[in-house]
Amino acid sequence: MTRLSLLPAAGLLLLAAAGTAHADGSGSATLDAVRARGQLVCGVEGSTPGFSIPDSQGVYRGLDVDLCKAVAAVTLGDSSKVKYVPLTSTNRFTALQAAEIDVLIRETTWTMGREASLGALFAGINFYDGTGFIVKVALGVKSAKELDGASVCVQPGTSTELAIADYFRQAKLKFTPILIDNYPELQAAFISGRCDVLSNDSSALATFRATQAKPADFMLLPEIISKEPLGPMVRKGDDKWFDIIRWTYFAQLIAEEHGLTSATIDAAMTSQEPEVRRFLGLEGDLGKALGVDAKWAYNAIKQVGNAAEIWDRNMTPLGVPRGINALWNKGGLMYAPPMR
Amino acid sequence: MSASAAHGPAATAARERPPAAFAGPVAWLRRNLFNSWWSSAVTILLGYLLVRFAAGIIDWAFINAIWTLPPTANPLDTAMPCRRLEGAGACWAMVGDKYRFMLFGRFPYDMQWRPAVCVLLFIGLYGVSANRRFWRKELLWIWAATLAVIAVLMWGGVLGMAYVPQDQWGGLPITLILATFGLAFAFPLALVVALGRRSAEMPVVRMLCIGYVELIRGVPLISLLFMASVMFPLFMPEGLNPDKLLRAQIAIILFAAAYLAEVVRAGLQALPKGQYEAADALGLSYWQKTRTIVLPQALRMVIPPLVNTFIGFFKDTSLVLIIGIFDLLTAGKVAMADPVWSGFSTEIYVVLALIYFVFCYAMSSYSRGLEKQFGQSKNR
Numbered sequence: 092m093t094r095l096s097l098l099p100a101a102g103l104l105l106l107a108a109a110g111t112a113h114a115d116g117s118g119s120a121t122l123d124a125v126r127a128r129g130q131l132v133c134g135v136e137g138s139t140p141g142f143s144i145p146d147s148q149g150v151y152r153g154l155d156v157d158l159c160k161a162v163a164a165v166t167l168g169d170s171s172k173v174k175y176v177p178l179t180s181t182n183r184f185t186a187l188q189a190a191e192i193d194v195l196i197r198e199t200t201w202t203m204g205r206e207a208s209l210g211a212l213f214a215g216i217n218f219y220d221g222t223g224f225i226v227k228v229a230l231g232v233k234s235a236k237e238l239d240g241a242s243v244c245v246q247p248g249t250s251t252e253l254a255i256a257d258y259f260r261q262a263k264l265k266f267t268p269i270l271i272d273n274y275p276e277l278q279a280a281f282i283s284g285r286c287d288v289l290s291n292d293s294s295a296l297a298t299f300r301a302t303q304a305k306p307a308d309f310m311l312l313p314e315i316i317s318k319e320p321l322g323p324m325v326r327k328g329d330d331k332w333f334d335i336i337r338w339t340y341f342a343q344l345i346a347e348e349h350g351l352t353s354a355t356i357d358a359a360m361t362s363q364e365p366e367v368r369r370f371l372g373l374e375g376d377l378g379k380a381l382g383v384d385a386k387w388a389y390n391a392i393k394q395v396g397n398a399a400e401i402w403d404r405n406m407t408p409l410g411v412p413r414g415i416n417a418l419w420n421k422g423g424l425m426y427a428p429p430m431r
Numbered sequence: 432m433s434a435s436a437a438h439g440p441a442a443t444a445a446r447e448r449p450p451a452a453f454a455g456p457v458a459w460l461r462r463n464l465f466n467s468w469w470s471s472a473v474t475i476l477l478g479y480l481l482v483r484f485a486a487g488i489i490d491w492a493f494i495n496a497i498w499t500l501p502p503t504a505n506p507l508d509t510a511m512p513c514r515r516l517e518g519a520g521a522c523w524a525m526v527g528d529k530y531r532f533m534l535f536g537r538f539p540y541d542m543q544w545r546p547a548v549c550v551l552l553f554i555g556l557y558g559v560s561a562n563r564r565f566w567r568k569e570l571l572w573i574w575a576a577t578l579a580v581i582a583v584l585m586w587g588g589v590l591g592m593a594y595v596p597q598d599q600w601g602g603l604p605i606t607l608i609l610a611t612f613g614l615a616f617a618f619p620l621a622l623v624v625a626l627g628r629r630s631a632e633m634p635v636v637r638m639l640c641i642g643y644v645e646l647i648r649g650v651p652l653i654s655l656l657f658m659a660s661v662m663f664p665l666f667m668p669e670g671l672n673p674d675k676l677l678r679a680q681i682a683i684i685l686f687a688a689a690y691l692a693e694v695v696r697a698g699l700q701a702l703p704k705g706q707y708e709a710a711d712a713l714g715l716s717y718w719q720k721t722r723t724i725v726l727p728q729a730l731r732m733v734i735p736p737l738v739n740t741f742i743g744f745f746k747d748t749s750l751v752l753i754i755g756i757f758d759l760l761t762a763g764k765v766a767m768a769d770p771v772w773s774g775f776s777t778e779i780y781v782v783l784a785l786i787y788f789v790f791c792y793a794m795s796s797y798s799r800g801l802e803k804q805f806g807q808s809k810n811r
Contacts, residue, residue, distance in 0.1 A: 137755065140770040147528050147769070149537035149601070174598055176675075177755040182661045189664035191675075275767045275776040282774070302507055302773045304514035408507060409770055 117382045119331035121193050122166060130172050133159035134192035137177025140298055141409050142198045142218075151175050155196040157401045158217055158323060158340060161391040162194060165339045165383055170394040180248075184209050187326060194336055195324040200250055214336040216322040219415045219424055221315035222254040223293035225300060228310050230287055235262075235314040242267040244277050244286035254317035255290050292319055294411050301410025331382050338381060341427035342388040345370060346397035347418060348427070353396040356389060369430055377430065388430075398425065492781075495520025499527060506771050513775065522775045526782055529766040533782070536601015536757040542593065545584045546604040552577055552584075553607045561797055563804075574615075597676050601757030603786070605676070609748040609758065613683040614691075614741055620684070621691030626721065628692065629699050640692070647689035652750055655682045660754035679751050687744050694736045698729030731805050738798035742791045759783060 116123040125131050135143035135155050143153040160170035176192050187195045188210055198220075199205075201213040224243075226232050232241075235258070245252050247270040259266045269286040271277040278299060281289040289296065293315055300309045323340070325333050346352070349367055351359055359367055368374040372385035379385065395401065402413060417423025448454075464474040497520060503509050513522035526533075534550075535543045556577045559565050565573070585604065588594035627633070627640035647655070659682040660675060702725060710720040730737070749760040757765075763783045767776040 138765045138768040140768060144768060145532065145537050145765060147532050147766075148540040149532055149535070149599075150540075151537070174596065176598065177757075179753060179755055181657070182754060185661045185665060189667070191664055273764075275773065279774065279776070298770050299773070302510075302770045304511060304517070408505065410507070 117331065119329050119335070119382060121326070121329050121332040122335065122382060124190075125166050125193055129167065130174050131159065131163040131166060131194070132174045132176060132192045133162070134176050134178045134183060134186050134195040134197055135159065136197045137175070139198060139295075141294065141405050141411065143175070143177075143196075152405065154218060154401060154405045155198060155323075157395050157405065158196050158343075159194070161343060161395045162336060162339050164390040164394045165335060165342075165387040168384060168386075168390055170390075184211065187211055187324060190326070193325075193332075197324075198321045199324055201320045201322050210327050211324045212327050212333055214323045214325055214333055215340045216320040216424075217340055218294070218321040220292045220294050220319040220321055222251050222258075222290060222317040222319065223296050223315050224312040225281075225289045225296045225309055226287060226312060228308055232287075232312070235312045235316065236264075238266065238288060239264040240266070241288050242269050242286040243288045243290050244269045244271065244281045245290045246270070246274060246277060247272055250317070250319065251290055251292065258316040294406070294409075297411040298409040306410075334381060335383060339387075339391055341430070342370070342391050343395075343398040343401065344418065344425050344427035345430055346388070346392045347399045348420070351392055351397060352400055353393055356392050366430055375431070491519070492521050496523055497521070498523050500524040510772050510775070521778050521781075522772070523778060525772040525775045525778050529769070529772070529779070530782070532602070533759065533762045533766050533779070534602045535604065536762045537599045538601060538604075539593070539595060539599065542587075542595065545587065545592065545595075546600070546602070549581045549584050549604050550607060552581055553604075553611060556611075557793075597674055600676070602762045603759050605751075605757055606745075606748050606759040608676075609680060609683055609751065610745045612680055613687050613744060613748065616684045617687035617691055617744075620688040621695055622726070624688060624692035625695035625699060628696055644689045644692055647686055648693075652683075652686050652747055653753060655686055656750060656754050658682070675754070676756060679754060679756055683744070683748065687740070690740055690744075691737070694733050694740055695729065697736065698731075698733035699725065701732050702729050734798055734802055734805070738794055742794050745790060745794070746787060759786065 117126070133156075135151070135153075137151075138144055139153070141153055143151055143155045145151050156175070159173050159175065163173045164170040176186065178186050178192075178195070178197055183195055183197050183199065184205075186192050194214075195211070196217075198218065199213075200220075201216060205211070206213060224235050224238070232238060238259075243255060243266050245255060245268055252268070252270075255266070255268075267286075269280060271280055274291075274295075278289065280286060282303075289299065291299075293311065296311055300306050300311065303309060323336050325336055345366075346356075349359075349364070349370070351367065351370070356371075360371060360373070362368060362371075365374065369377055370388050372378050372387070372389060376385065378387045381387065384390070396404070398418075402416070406413070413423065415422075415424045417425065419426040465471040495516060497513050497516070500509055500512060503511075510522065510525065513520075513524065516522070531540070531543060535546045538546050556574065559573060560570060583589060584592075585600060586595060624640045624643060627636045628644065630637055656679055659678040663678060706724055706728065707720070710724040715724070749758055751758050752761045752764065755761075760783060763779045766772075767779050
């Protein structure tokens with residue numbers, strides 16, 4: 092009962108907040124800046140297949156890039172109004188802190204340390220990754236526990252390097268790290284037999300395997316030894332902007348749940364399903380509460396597609412199985428709160 | 432020599448053809464390559480290695496190489512014929528697919544003729560500037576006009592060309608912009624700093640110049656670029672950040688100027704004191720003396736180290752890789768990361784090395800020619 096009686100009051104408060112916000116901008120400094128600029132500035136990695144990489148014609152493609160596009164579709168109504176800023180692992184956080192970028196979508200692992208100390212918030216997880224191992228089948232190893240004394244090819248200074256050091260120490264196994272900074276060279280070292288094992292995020296290992304002349308010669312070991320939840324990051328202190336990023340991503344998941352794709356969403360405008368109608372902005376005023384256009388979710392799905400389409404476009408060609416990145420009702424971990 | 436030796440019986444012993452043991456290719460070989468059993472052994476060994484190596488390169492680069500590949504339904508299968516070679520031959524088809532990305536980065540694909548023209552303009556500008564006939568005041572105007580045309584072509588937004596923001600520029604034009612502007616602005620700055628460091632009458636200026644040179648020389652270029660890219664934005668108010676490319680450009684100018692200043696100072700010091708005194712005796716002012724007597728002679732003396740520094744800086748521009756600017760090397764590295772072509776980085780590196788070599792070799796052979804021309808007065 093109490094809750095019910097509080098609802099109208101909360102609604103009034105929200106209305107009041109929306110009213111004042113309307114008087115002097117949207118209430119989000121970042122959103123105002125994006126609108127004034129007419130462009131979203133998105134920090135990406137810029138050279139990881141599947142996440143963000145320019146194709147041969149110089150057009151950025153990938154999972155992270157598609158989230159950037161969706162945010163632009165939500166805030167500006169046009170998914171092409173994005174400026175991509177390629178960032179290294181060193182300058183990514185300063186770029187966010189110094190407001191050089193509006194949002195950082197650069198396959199960054201959500202860790203407690205980062206969230207607590209960097210003045211930035213993770214707005215969600217758009218990819219569940221983890222450190223894995225790949226070996227040549229000829230090595231005859233079936234499990235990471237048999238890797239005692241192995242030489243492991245790994246990029247220095249990455250979370251992978253820390254994870255395997257921890258793993259081998261805990262398992263009381265010996266290993267020799269072979270450290271090469273450049274990933275193509277690291278792969279070449281593994282192929283030529285300079286090390287027994289190649290270690291990286293399992294998505295990257297799946298890609299590696301899919302691009303070999305004889306993929307069957309290589310085997311991913313079953314152990315995933317670390318959790319690497321990757322997601323978009325925003326500055327602390329701009330909650331409305333945080334909401335927009337988070338719900339843009341949830342909209343991709345919800346669209347997949349309801350079977351709304353970029354091809355079918357126009358037909359769904361006649362749908363009677365309440366959540367679909369709210370999603371499309373036909374009912375309720377969720378868009379207004381978020382500070383964006385009523386058709387925000389429609390724009391994001393129509394122009395960029397839902398989570399499944401984005402996956403099929405970017406990850407499936409690389410041979411990365413969807414696994415735990417599937418929806419919660421299909422055996423994965425992707426779960427969006429209800430849209431109401 | 433052999434022609435003159437055939438001139439009739441009147442020829443003296445000196446004009447007779449020397450025995451084959453002392454002249455001709457066989458003698459040359461004997462003298463230089465086979466003059467002892469030890470040197471013969473080294474020659475044979477090195478010769479064998481050279482032939483083996485060259486044969487391997489030719490096999491890889493030409494005979495076994497794959498030049499074109501048809502597109503496949505699954506793009507990841509495109510490079511499979513190359514992968515089946517298992518390194519026996521080069522996969523030039525990759526370069527065929529990626530060369531436009533390497534040269535022009537993310538510049539909109541259908542407008543890439545614009546950066547291509549810019550590259551030609553840059554090369555033309557170098558050619559004109561290298562010709563001594565154009566070393567006149569008008570050259571400054573040529574530079575200003577060419578750079579204006581390049582700016583218009585790169586940015587666009589006029590004459591029906593679409594606007595292309597800097598973040599989409601990339602590849603060779605970026606390398607040329609960083610190197611050209613870097614050296615064009617660093618050189619005058621270096622002259623001022625070198626003169627300032629030599630000035631005895633103005634101790635404060637001298638201290639400032641020494642401080643500047645030592646401070647910049649004391650840190651590697653990488654840390655300067657990091658300062659420009661990572662630290663500098665933190666000091667600036669939010670939203671008031673000069674472009675990343677501009678920040679890197681300024682860092683390169685400051686760095687190059689400090690090194691060039693030291694090269695110029697070496698020339699100033701090598702100039703005999705009599706030249707300064709003679710100029711003073713003629714009653715020339717400081718700037719007249721510097722412009723007409725000191726600098727022309729001093730710079731002439733330091734051409735080899737100057738060119739050396741120029742070449743070094745041309746290549747150092749590739750360090751902007753670490754701050755995410757799309758120069759030639761960065762574009763090449765991003766091209767390598769494409770999973771369709773993964774495993775063929777050697778091909779990309781070979782092409783990049785050739786491009787860098789062409790520019791650097793042109794610079795160094797030009798400087799050799801310049802030294803020769805300038806040296807004529809001394810050799811006479």
